[in-house]
Amino acid sequence: MRVVLADDSVLLREGLSRLCAELGHEVVAAVGSAPELLVAVAETMPDIAVIDVRMPPDFTDDGLRAAVALRSENPNLAILVLSQYVEESYARDLLSDGRGRVGYLLKDRIQDIDQFSDALNRVSAGETVIDPEVVAQLLVRRPATSPIATLSEREQEVLALIAQGKTNAAIAMSLYLSAGAVEKHISNIFSKLGLLPSPDDHRRVLAVLAWLQQSH
Secondary structure (H helix, E strand, C coil): CEEEEECCCHHHHHHHHHHHHHCCCEEEEEECCHHHHHHHHHHHCCCEEEEECCCCCCCCCHHHHHHHHHHHHCCCCEEEEEECCCCHHHHHHHHCCCCCCEEEEEHHHHHCHHHHHHHHHHHHCCCEEECHHHHHHHHHHCCCCCHHHHCCHHHHHHHHHHHCCCCHHHHHHHHCCCHHHHHHHHHHHHHHCCCCCCCCCCHHHHHHHHHHHCCC
Protein backbone atom coordinates (compact mmCIF):
# COMPACT_ATOMS: atom_id res chain seq x y z
CA MET A 1 0.00 0.00 0.00
CA ARG A 2 0.97 3.66 -0.42
CA VAL A 3 1.83 5.28 2.91
CA VAL A 4 2.30 8.82 4.20
CA LEU A 5 4.24 9.15 7.47
CA ALA A 6 3.99 12.15 9.77
CA ASP A 7 6.19 12.52 12.86
CA ASP A 8 8.42 15.36 14.01
CA SER A 9 11.20 12.94 14.96
CA VAL A 10 13.54 12.44 12.02
CA LEU A 11 14.86 9.20 13.47
CA LEU A 12 11.38 7.76 13.91
CA ARG A 13 10.36 8.81 10.39
CA GLU A 14 13.42 7.10 8.95
CA GLY A 15 12.81 4.00 11.04
CA LEU A 16 9.16 3.80 9.99
CA SER A 17 10.10 4.39 6.36
CA ARG A 18 12.53 1.48 6.40
CA LEU A 19 10.06 -0.73 8.26
CA CYS A 20 7.26 0.02 5.79
CA ALA A 21 9.62 -0.69 2.88
CA GLU A 22 10.62 -4.02 4.45
CA LEU A 23 6.93 -4.87 4.76
CA GLY A 24 6.45 -4.23 1.05
CA HIS A 25 4.76 -0.83 1.28
CA GLU A 26 5.64 2.36 -0.61
CA VAL A 27 6.25 5.46 1.49
CA VAL A 28 5.14 8.30 -0.79
CA ALA A 29 5.86 11.08 1.73
CA ALA A 30 7.42 11.49 5.18
CA VAL A 31 6.83 14.84 6.90
CA GLY A 32 7.38 16.46 10.28
CA SER A 33 4.38 18.73 10.89
CA ALA A 34 0.60 18.79 10.65
CA PRO A 35 0.48 21.42 7.86
CA GLU A 36 2.99 19.39 5.82
CA LEU A 37 0.86 16.30 6.39
CA LEU A 38 -2.23 17.93 4.91
CA VAL A 39 -0.28 19.00 1.83
CA ALA A 40 1.39 15.60 1.43
CA VAL A 41 -1.90 13.70 1.53
CA ALA A 42 -3.50 16.09 -0.97
CA GLU A 43 -0.56 15.68 -3.36
CA THR A 44 0.04 11.93 -3.08
CA MET A 45 -3.42 10.47 -2.29
CA PRO A 46 -2.07 7.58 -0.14
CA ASP A 47 -3.95 4.49 0.99
CA ILE A 48 -3.06 5.11 4.63
CA ALA A 49 -1.53 7.85 6.78
CA VAL A 50 0.50 7.00 9.89
CA ILE A 51 0.37 10.06 12.12
CA ASP A 52 1.92 11.09 15.43
CA VAL A 53 -0.53 12.89 17.74
CA ARG A 54 1.90 15.56 18.95
CA MET A 55 3.55 17.51 16.14
CA PRO A 56 4.37 21.07 15.14
CA PRO A 57 3.26 23.77 15.05
CA ASP A 58 1.68 23.59 18.53
CA PHE A 59 3.02 20.24 19.80
CA THR A 60 -0.35 19.42 21.38
CA ASP A 61 -2.80 17.32 19.37
CA ASP A 62 -1.96 18.80 15.96
CA GLY A 63 -1.55 15.40 14.36
CA LEU A 64 -4.90 14.18 15.67
CA ARG A 65 -6.72 17.29 14.46
CA ALA A 66 -5.10 16.89 11.06
CA ALA A 67 -6.21 13.25 10.99
CA VAL A 68 -9.81 14.17 11.75
CA ALA A 69 -9.71 16.86 9.04
CA LEU A 70 -8.30 14.41 6.51
CA ARG A 71 -11.01 11.89 7.30
CA SER A 72 -13.64 14.57 6.86
CA GLU A 73 -12.32 15.36 3.39
CA ASN A 74 -11.65 11.75 2.38
CA PRO A 75 -13.60 9.12 4.36
CA ASN A 76 -11.83 6.31 2.49
CA LEU A 77 -8.40 7.34 3.76
CA ALA A 78 -7.14 4.87 6.36
CA ILE A 79 -5.62 6.51 9.45
CA LEU A 80 -3.27 4.96 12.00
CA VAL A 81 -2.47 7.37 14.83
CA LEU A 82 0.53 6.84 17.10
CA SER A 83 0.72 8.28 20.61
CA GLN A 84 3.32 8.31 23.37
CA TYR A 85 0.64 8.14 26.06
CA VAL A 86 -2.74 6.50 26.59
CA GLU A 87 -5.58 8.93 25.90
CA GLU A 88 -8.92 7.35 25.05
CA SER A 89 -10.37 10.66 23.85
CA TYR A 90 -8.10 10.35 20.80
CA ALA A 91 -9.76 7.08 19.91
CA ARG A 92 -13.21 8.62 20.38
CA ASP A 93 -12.37 11.48 18.04
CA LEU A 94 -11.07 9.12 15.37
CA LEU A 95 -14.08 6.82 15.56
CA SER A 96 -16.69 9.57 15.70
CA ASP A 97 -17.75 9.23 12.05
CA GLY A 98 -18.58 5.53 12.53
CA ARG A 99 -16.84 4.44 9.32
CA GLY A 100 -13.88 2.45 10.58
CA ARG A 101 -10.53 2.35 8.76
CA VAL A 102 -8.88 3.91 11.82
CA GLY A 103 -6.38 2.79 14.41
CA TYR A 104 -4.80 4.14 17.57
CA LEU A 105 -1.60 2.56 18.88
CA LEU A 106 0.98 3.48 21.47
CA LYS A 107 4.38 4.11 19.94
CA ASP A 108 5.84 1.23 21.93
CA ARG A 109 3.87 -1.16 19.70
CA ILE A 110 6.06 -0.24 16.74
CA GLN A 111 8.82 -2.33 18.27
CA ASP A 112 6.67 -5.38 17.59
CA ILE A 113 6.94 -5.53 13.79
CA ASP A 114 4.25 -8.17 13.42
CA GLN A 115 1.79 -6.15 15.51
CA PHE A 116 2.51 -2.94 13.61
CA SER A 117 2.18 -4.72 10.27
CA ASP A 118 -1.07 -6.33 11.37
CA ALA A 119 -2.46 -2.95 12.43
CA LEU A 120 -1.54 -1.40 9.07
CA ASN A 121 -3.23 -4.20 7.17
CA ARG A 122 -6.36 -4.29 9.31
CA VAL A 123 -6.91 -0.53 9.26
CA SER A 124 -6.30 -0.40 5.51
CA ALA A 125 -8.85 -3.22 5.07
CA GLY A 126 -11.53 -1.19 6.83
CA GLU A 127 -11.23 -2.46 10.38
CA THR A 128 -10.69 -0.61 13.65
CA VAL A 129 -7.66 -1.21 15.87
CA ILE A 130 -7.43 0.25 19.37
CA ASP A 131 -4.33 -0.29 21.50
CA PRO A 132 -4.80 -3.03 24.13
CA GLU A 133 -3.61 -0.65 26.86
CA VAL A 134 -6.37 1.81 25.98
CA VAL A 135 -8.89 -1.03 26.06
CA ALA A 136 -7.62 -2.15 29.47
CA GLN A 137 -7.99 1.34 30.94
CA LEU A 138 -11.52 1.65 29.57
CA LEU A 139 -12.48 -1.56 31.34
CA VAL A 140 -11.34 -0.05 34.64
CA ARG A 141 -12.94 3.38 34.11
CA ARG A 142 -16.33 2.29 32.77
CA PRO A 143 -19.12 3.78 34.97
CA ALA A 144 -21.83 1.52 36.39
CA THR A 145 -24.54 3.60 34.65
CA SER A 146 -23.04 3.07 31.20
CA PRO A 147 -25.13 1.15 28.62
CA ILE A 148 -22.07 -1.07 28.33
CA ALA A 149 -22.82 -2.22 31.89
CA THR A 150 -25.89 -4.03 30.52
CA LEU A 151 -23.56 -6.41 28.69
CA SER A 152 -22.65 -9.68 30.33
CA GLU A 153 -19.06 -10.25 31.42
CA ARG A 154 -18.45 -12.45 28.39
CA GLU A 155 -20.00 -9.89 26.04
CA GLN A 156 -17.73 -7.22 27.49
CA GLU A 157 -14.74 -9.48 26.86
CA VAL A 158 -15.86 -9.93 23.26
CA LEU A 159 -16.32 -6.17 22.81
CA ALA A 160 -12.85 -5.54 24.24
CA LEU A 161 -11.36 -7.84 21.60
CA ILE A 162 -13.45 -6.21 18.87
CA ALA A 163 -11.95 -2.88 19.96
CA GLN A 164 -8.48 -4.33 19.46
CA GLY A 165 -9.37 -5.18 15.87
CA LYS A 166 -9.71 -8.93 16.38
CA THR A 167 -11.66 -10.98 13.86
CA ASN A 168 -14.42 -13.37 14.96
CA ALA A 169 -12.02 -16.28 14.48
CA ALA A 170 -9.36 -14.60 16.64
CA ILE A 171 -11.95 -13.82 19.32
CA ALA A 172 -13.09 -17.43 19.33
CA MET A 173 -9.50 -18.61 19.75
CA SER A 174 -8.73 -16.10 22.52
CA LEU A 175 -11.82 -16.92 24.56
CA TYR A 176 -12.00 -20.65 23.70
CA LEU A 177 -15.43 -20.23 22.12
CA SER A 178 -17.03 -21.66 19.01
CA ALA A 179 -17.55 -19.42 16.00
CA GLY A 180 -21.29 -19.65 16.57
CA ALA A 181 -20.96 -18.55 20.19
CA VAL A 182 -18.93 -15.51 19.16
CA GLU A 183 -21.52 -14.54 16.55
CA LYS A 184 -24.28 -14.86 19.18
CA HIS A 185 -22.38 -12.68 21.66
CA ILE A 186 -21.79 -10.02 19.00
CA SER A 187 -25.46 -10.10 18.02
CA ASN A 188 -26.41 -9.61 21.68
CA ILE A 189 -23.97 -6.68 21.96
CA PHE A 190 -25.53 -4.95 18.95
CA SER A 191 -29.02 -5.57 20.31
CA LYS A 192 -28.30 -4.28 23.83
CA LEU A 193 -26.60 -1.16 22.45
CA GLY A 194 -29.49 -0.49 20.06
CA LEU A 195 -27.33 -0.86 16.96
CA LEU A 196 -29.70 -1.86 14.18
CA PRO A 197 -28.44 -3.02 10.76
CA SER A 198 -27.63 -0.09 8.46
CA PRO A 199 -26.00 0.11 5.02
CA ASP A 200 -24.15 3.29 6.03
CA ASP A 201 -22.68 2.39 9.42
CA HIS A 202 -20.21 -0.20 10.58
CA ARG A 203 -21.83 -1.68 13.70
CA ARG A 204 -18.57 -3.06 15.09
CA VAL A 205 -17.12 0.46 14.95
CA LEU A 206 -20.26 1.97 16.49
CA ALA A 207 -20.18 -0.57 19.33
CA VAL A 208 -16.59 0.38 20.14
CA LEU A 209 -17.48 4.07 19.86
CA ALA A 210 -20.37 3.59 22.33
CA TRP A 211 -17.88 2.03 24.73
CA LEU A 212 -15.40 4.87 24.33
CA GLN A 213 -18.09 7.52 24.81
CA GLN A 214 -19.13 5.93 28.13
CA SER A 215 -15.60 5.79 29.54
CA HIS A 216 -16.04 8.86 31.72
